[in-house]
Amino acid sequence: MKIIEKDALSIAGLIKGRxxxxxxxTRVFLERIDKVEKKVxxxxxxxxxxxxxRAKEVDMExxxxxxxxxxxxxxxxxxxxxxxxxxxxxCGSKMLEGFVPVYDAxxxxxxGRAGTVMLGKANMDEFAMGSSTENxxxxxxxxxxxxxxxxxxxxxxxxxxxxxxxxxxxxxxxxGGSIRQxxxxxxxVGLKPTYGLVSRYGLVAFxxxxxxxxxxTRTVRDCAALLGVIxxxxxxxxxxxxxELPDYVGALTGEVKGLKAGVVRELSSEGIDTGxxxxxxxxxxxxxxxxxxxxxxxxxxFAHGLSAYYIIAPAEASSNLARFDGVxxxxxxxxxxxxxxxxxxxxRAEGFGGEVKRRIMLGTxxxxxxxxxxxxxxxxxxxxxxxxxxxxxxxxYDVLVSPTSPSTAFKLGEKVDDPLTMYLSDICTxxxxxxxxxxxxxxxxxxxxxxxxxxxxxxxxEEPKVxxxxxxxxxxxxxxxxxxx
Amino acid sequence: MEYETIIGLEIHAELSTESKMFCxxxxxxxxxxxxxxxxxxxxHPGSLPVTNMKAIEYTMMLALAxxxxxxxxxxxxxxxxxxxxxxxxxxxxxxxxxxxTDGHLDADMNDYVRKVxxxxxxxxxxxxxxxxxxxxxxxHGAEYSLEDFNRAGIPLAEIVTEPxxxxxxxxxxxxQLLRATLEYxxxxxxxxxxxxxxxxxxxxxxxxxxxxxxxxxKNMNSFRxxxxxxxxxxxxxxxxxxQGGGLIQETRHWDDAxxxxxxxxxxxxxxxYRYFPEPDLVPIEPDPEWVDRLRENLPELPQARFHRFMxxxxxxxxxxxxxxxxxxxxxxxxxxxETGQGPEELAKWIAGDLSAMLREAxxxxxxxxVAPRGLGELVALVNQxxxxxxxxxxxLREAFETGKGPQRIVDEKGLSQIADAHELEVVVDEVIAxxxxxxxxxxxxxxxxLKFMMGQVxxxxxxxxxxxxASRLLKQKLIGxx
Numbered sequence: 001m002k003i004i005e006k007d008a009l010s011i012a013g014l015i016k017g018r019x020x021x022x023x024x025x026t027r028v029f030l031e032r033i034d035k036v037e038k039k040v041x042x043x044x045x046x047x048x049x050x051x052x053x054r055a056k057e058v059d060m061e062x063x064x065x066x067x068x069x070x071x072x073x074x075x076x077x078x079x080x081x082x083x084x085x086x087x088x089x090x091c092g093s094k095m096l097e098g099f100v101p102v103y104d105a106x107x108x109x110x111x112g113r114a115g116t117v118m119l120g121k122a123n124m125d126e127f128a129m130g131s132s133t134e135n136x137x138x139x140x141x142x143x144x145x146x147x148x149x150x151x152x153x154x155x156x157x158x159x160x161x162x163x164x165x166x167x168x169x170x171x172x173x174x175x176g177g178s179i180r181q182x183x184x185x186x187x188x189v190g191l192k193p194t195y196g197l198v199s200r201y202g203l204v205a206f207x208x209x210x211x212x213x214x215x216x217t218r219t220v221r222d223c224a225a226l227l228g229v230i231x232x233x234x235x236x237x238x239x240x241x242x243x244e245l246p247d248y249v250g251a252l253t254g255e256v257k258g259l260k261a262g263v264v265r266e267l268s269s270e271g272i273d274t275g276x277x278x279x280x281x282x283x284x285x286x287x288x289x290x291x292x293x294x295x296x297x298x299x300x301x302f303a304h305g306l307s308a309y310y311i312i313a314p315a316e317a318s319s320n321l322a323r324f325d326g327v328x329x330x331x332x333x334x335x336x337x338x339x340x341x342x343x344x345x346x347x348r349a350e351g352f353g354g355e356v357k358r359r360i361m362l363g364t365x366x367x368x369x370x371x372x373x374x375x376x377x378x379x380x381x382x383x384x385x386x387x388x389x390x391x392x393x394x395x396x397y398d399v400l401v402s403p404t405s406p407s408t409a410f411k412l413g414e415k416v417d418d419p420l421t422m423y424l425s426d427i428c429t430x431x432x433x434x435x436x437x438x439x440x441x442x443x444x445x446x447x448x449x450x451x452x453x454x455x456x457x458x459x460x461x462e463e464p465k466v467x468x469x470x471x472x473x474x475x476x477x478x479x480x481x482x483x484x485x
Numbered sequence: 486m487e488y489e490t491i492i493g494l495e496i497h498a499e500l501s502t503e504s505k506m507f508c509x510x511x512x513x514x515x516x517x518x519x520x521x522x523x524x525x526x527x528x529h530p531g532s533l534p535v536t537n538m539k540a541i542e543y544t545m546m547l548a549l550a551x552x553x554x555x556x557x558x559x560x561x562x563x564x565x566x567x568x569x570x571x572x573x574x575x576x577x578x579x580x581x582x583x584x585x586t587d588g589h590l591d592a593d594m595n596d597y598v599r600k601v602x603x604x605x606x607x608x609x610x611x612x613x614x615x616x617x618x619x620x621x622x623x624x625h626g627a628e629y630s631l632e633d634f635n636r637a638g639i640p641l642a643e644i645v646t647e648p649x650x651x652x653x654x655x656x657x658x659x660x661q662l663l664r665a666t667l668e669y670x671x672x673x674x675x676x677x678x679x680x681x682x683x684x685x686x687x688x689x690x691x692x693x694x695x696x697x698x699x700x701x702x703k704n705m706n707s708f709r710x711x712x713x714x715x716x717x718x719x720x721x722x723x724x725x726x727x728q729g730g731g732l733i734q735e736t737r738h739w740d741d742a743x744x745x746x747x748x749x750x751x752x753x754x755x756x757x758y759r760y761f762p763e764p765d766l767v768p769i770e771p772d773p774e775w776v777d778r779l780r781e782n783l784p785e786l787p788q789a790r791f792h793r794f795m796x797x798x799x800x801x802x803x804x805x806x807x808x809x810x811x812x813x814x815x816x817x818x819x820x821x822x823e824t825g826q827g828p829e830e831l832a833k834w835i836a837g838d839l840s841a842m843l844r845e846a847x848x849x850x851x852x853x854x855v856a857p858r859g860l861g862e863l864v865a866l867v868n869q870x871x872x873x874x875x876x877x878x879x880x881l882r883e884a885f886e887t888g889k890g891p892q893r894i895v896d897e898k899g900l901s902q903i904a905d906a907h908e909l910e911v912v913v914d915e916v917i918a919x920x921x922x923x924x925x926x927x928x929x930x931x932x933x934x935l936k937f938m939m940g941q942v943x944x945x946x947x948x949x950x951x952x953x954x955a956s957r958l959l960k961q962k963l964i965g966x967x
Contacts, residue, residue: 202531208764322574367759
């Protein structure tokens with residue numbers, strides 16, 4: 001097997017065993033990027049020089065017998081929504097074109113300390129708003145399985161990079177499904193951790209109460225390993241959860257007999273494409289064969305999840321994105337402005353793309369005097385109901401399952417002019433963010449040659465259980481299809 | 486028609502914590518522009534706020550001192566509006582669930598007490614500072630603006646009063662008491678001129694008990710301008726009402742140089758702030774035991790000290806009020822009292838000559854060159870009749886200017902009074918011999934002659950003659966009685 005086809009833990013083992021140098025590994029991936037990037041466009045900025053010098057450092061440390069971090073020399077792609085000190089961070093927006101942060105996001109610091117080598121910053125929908133990566137100011141990313149199709153979004157660049165062998169693994173962020181849906185559409189594993197498990201410091205905020213950073217990998221084991229690197233309390237994030245971390249990789253026993261799984265009716269029947277439904281049904285059967293008791297469960301509040309999400313997320317975004325005003329950093333409209341308000345107007349009109357403006361307007365409206373109670377307060381009530389519905393489910397079930405996305409990868413341009421249809425792409429993933437629970441998407445087969453994702457949801461901080469169920473399924477499914485590029 | 490002025494205040498006090506409200510930057514005053522900043526207080530993408538617990542503690546102390554109820558679970562809100570000195574274009578503040586509510590602070594007005602309800606005390610972050618370059622000096626019409634974010638993120642306690650204040654005098658007295666309270670708690674620098682204590686007012690005039698139109702006044706940067714602005718506005722509104730004219734609800738800017746308020750252009754004031762709970766922060770849930778401990782450990786507050794000064798030291802209301810109005814002044818007084826001299830006399834010296842010298846030299850009492858012990862010494866010298874009261878004033882000035890002790894000044898300059906009757910008798914005899922005319926006048930009972938003769942005695946002794954003894958001797962010798 002070629003290096004670019006290997007999972008991250010295998011590569012880490014090869015480097016540790018001195019079978020290959022970190023520099024060679026990095027070169028192999030940079031060559032791969034060179035070869036396929038024109039077709040895939042997974043990266044906004046490739047950090048070739050930085051990666052090579054970092055890889056050399058790791059090799060030197062290894063030669064000196066210094067522990068170069070648990071994943072010394074393993075390359076990684078980082079979604080361009082995470083700040084990287086001294087390296088451009090754009091959030092896929094003209095607003096931050098050329099912006100160079102003065103600090104590293106906590107997760108970036110942690111993957112650095114683990115010895116990984118950042119290959120570049122992955123493409124994304126502008127400010128993580130979108131489900132197809134078509135909203136990137138730097139142009140869309142193509143799905144490696146079919147270059148005429150989208151990779152999903154907003155972490156489409158990260159997902160496509162992993163699927164195309166342009167990185168063994170990647171970091172993404174998930175506000176309403178932005179890790180899981182592209183993972184599903186690109187045939188990889190993606191985990192949205194429990195809200196507060198992974199620090200948000202340095203994650204450029206979309207919707208603060210929903211955002212979470214997570215791993216996007218080839219295998220469940222890689223996913224567990226990368227989670228172990230990035231998770232854990234951070235005093236810089238007030239919503240970060242204190243406490244000891246479990247051994248995520250150690251939890252992968254594959255032993256799931258006796259567990260109970262609920263199949264969420266609201267997320268797995270109506271509006272789900274036939275092909276997706278078929279693969280999903282087969283996977284549920286497989287789960288039963290593994291000794292997991294599966295039964296259908298109805299969580300009625302989920303019907304309102306999408307509506308509540310499209311109030312709460314834009315409301316928070318409208319405030320979070322107010323700082324992009326041309327005063328201190330980022331884009332400023334060129335030429336003279338009459339006054340500072342005209343400068344704001346022109347900068348924001350020119351600097352933000354259509355979808356971002358749409359959401360800022362939605363959110364501003366929802367928070368306005370006289371509308372707050374009807375929209376924002378009401379949406380928060382639905383959120384509480386969803387949390388309660390999940391809470392009741394955990395009394396009965398160890399995990400809940402559903403398809404990750406109602407469809408497989410759709411064509412570029414197919415939904416981009418129809419926001420409501422586009423928003424429906426996240427119908428299965430949104431309740432998870434509203435409740436702050438962990439959920440993972442696992443490739444469970446192909447439909448018409450395109451990957452289908454299977455979503456496993458668990459109670460707060462039960463990542464070990466979610467990962468183990470996914471691991472058992474992964475072994476049973478034996479998904480080994482690869483896109484050809 | 487009967488008019489009644491109705492005033493409510495909104496006060497912002499910068500808290501003197503080491504670091505800012507939501508980051509580790511220094512919260513101290515001064516320093517080069519933008520030297521006390523970091524990704525958090527500059528609102529850089531991805532940065533997050535972390536609450537400074539010291540600021541919560543300080544605000545809690547203030548709330549307790551103002552007799553407020555502490556909210557068991559209060560929430561931070563975002564107040565959204567665009568302004569170039571606000572790095573995030575929202576301010577982290579509190580809204581419908583503030584840290585504390587329902588308190589009061591009672592201002593002593595000499596012949597009555599004004600109880601002012603405290604609606605709420607909450608915590609928020611300060612903004613940066615803008616300097617607008619251009620003719621107007623304001624953001625409108627500015628050629629360009631300079632921004633200094635050193636102040637951005639400094640913790641602010643906001644105090645909102647009920648509309649219980651009835652005059653400009655009361656407003657000033659309330660603010661002075663609040664300032665003293667902050668000072669006693671040691672939680673704020675309280676410098677109105679430097680902007681660490683700021684006050685806006687809502688003022689309206691009720692006619693025959695019917696509430697009037699509320700006008701907000703901004704930019705009052707001293708107690709004096711607070712008093713002047715409110716007096717002006719009270720007058721303006723009454724005049725308008727008397728003329729039968731209408732008033733509009735608006736925000737007006739106090740121009741101190743001109744002594745007038747002007748309407749602010751609407752764009753500079755509030756719109757819809759779109760408050761919503763700050764998702765990056767967790768609610769404040771103070772441990773009740775901690776709150777109890779804070780309450781128990783509150784220092785003696787200005788009002789308590791004011792009453793104690795009257796009871797314990799027998800001070801008059803106005804002097805007790807003046808001394809306790811500034812913690813350092815009251816501390817100075819109490820240390821002077823420790824010398825064993827009479828509190829009333831000490832208080833008079835502090836409130837009178839000493840305060841005047843401090844004001845004149847622009848020196849705070851903390852750095853007064855005359856130590857409390859020195860003042861005690863001075864009062865002792867007067868009481869022991871070593872120097873006269875008039876001489877004492879000069880000795881105090883000398884002590885203030887040189888930093889020398891009063892006893893030492895008296896010794897060095899040989900200022901001790903001549904109270905010895907034998908010594909003075911020689912002088913008196915000389916004066917009588919040298920001024921026969923005046924002596925005769927005195928004998929015939931002319932009052933002014935005594936003054937002249939006393940003047941001559943003082944001249945000969947260079948002011949050191951004890952006036953009582955000298956006068957007694959003159960009378961004995963010329964009138965034959967004392």
